[in-house]
Amino acid sequence: MALDAATREQLLETVRRFVREKCVPMEAMVAEDDCIPDGMLAEMRALGLFGLSIPLEYGGLGLTMEEEALVVIELCHTSPAFRSAIGTNVGIGSQGMVMFGTDAQKQEWLPRLASGEVIASFALTEPGAGSDAASLRTTAIRDGEVYVVNGTKRYITNADRAGMFTLLARTDPRKKGASGISAFIVPADIKGIGIGKPEKKMGQQGAHICDVIFEDARVPADLRLGEEGEGFKLAMRVLDRGRLHISSVCVGVAERLIGEAVAYAQDREQFGRKIAEFQLIQAMLADSKTEAYAARSMLIDAARKYDTGQSVTMEAACAKYFASEMVGRVADRTVQIFGGAGYVAGYGIERFYRDVRIFRIYEGTSQVQQLVIAKNLLKGCA
Ligand code: COS
Secondary structure: OOOHHHHHHHHHHHHHHHHHHHHHHHHHHHHHHOOHHHHHHHHHHHOOOHHOOOOOOHHHOOHHHHHHHHHHHHHHHOHHHHHHHHHHHOOOOHHHHHOOHHHHHHHHHHHHHHHHOOOOOEOOEEOOOOOOOOOOEEEEEEOOEEEEEEEEEEEOOOOHHHEEEEEEOOOOOOOOOOOHEEEEEEEOOOEEEEEEEOOOOOOOOOOOOOEEEEOOOOEEEEEEEOOOHHHHHHHHHHHHHHHHHHHHHHHHHHHHHHHHHHOOOOHEEEEEEEEEHHHHHHHHHHHHHHHHHHHHHHHHHHHHHHHHHOOOOHHHHHHHHHHHHHHHHHHHHHHHHHHHHHOHHHHHHHHHHHHHHHHHOOOOOOOOHHHHHHHHHHEEEE
């Protein structure tokens, strides 16, 4: 059920204040140390941020998709690494269980994911299976009351802190495509799971991605999510929703950068005037605002549709495609408006420029979103 207007505004204001007072002053340090301090994570837990999307009866805030989008937009008026800390519990790590879990599975895990006591991680991508997710080769072979898992997962967000994985693996190796894939809840402390070192990345320091290596890991059969062979569809459903979440991240970061660009243009003087008085600067600000507003509108429309129970596969792909490309252009214009100051580290703008590059790649590249949109159009979706 949706929050009443006053409670919703109160929640958004709380997140706004947290971002302004706690996260923004820490941005440079988090990037430098490639780590979000434990104290910050504790504050995020106390605010309920790990459980935004988890139903009330399992200890979460039970927000609608629209409400989650609004909160995430506010939370992303700072380095997106902060959002990444809660992102897998709110989104791709937990939602397979929220959508397809048994009551026993939900009782066991969701309260701990909602509180942030346990970190959830989504293990789909492999060295040989990125955009072509259905070609994954990790196997989960039934042996009595367990599935024996073998294989390597790659670029898995929050893997080094994870207490559980939502794992996609092939239960029927004779079937090569989507139909042989099943989903599992995998506790991270099962024997036979190894975690690689966090990758060195272009941006979003403080958010970690690692390999996860399964070697004869024995996963209890009652931790399978949904039916055998239904895992790929579960993953796609999770990603439909995840793409709305990432669109919110893009809108939030774009709004932050527009604010930075406006403030800088009103302060910086050249040719005897504030650069904000120059129409070529104004044009860049106007383009950024127009595109961010379009992305926000598209996102909220798709989130509302999602909240009525409609399939939003195409709309989520449109929103993610547009919002992630949009924030790349906004970051580029912001560097341009800052000029030399945008290129050096001290102002933090070049850091955002690097941070936003991944949005066009993860949870489906822009090219995958184009395929999904076209496929749905050609199927007759309006
Ligand atoms: N919701 C529910 N079911 C879906 C679905 C969705 N959004 N998308 C596909 N499916 C179903 C299809 O209906 C099909 O089922 P049937 O065989 O019963 O008809 C099955 O899943 C296979 O679908 P499809 O043939 O479209 O799969 P493809 O192998 O062609 O893959 C893409 C489609 C490319 C869209 C998919 O692999 C993808 O999204 N790749 C990107 C993966 C990604 O985002 N990775 C990021 C990792 S997480 S950071």
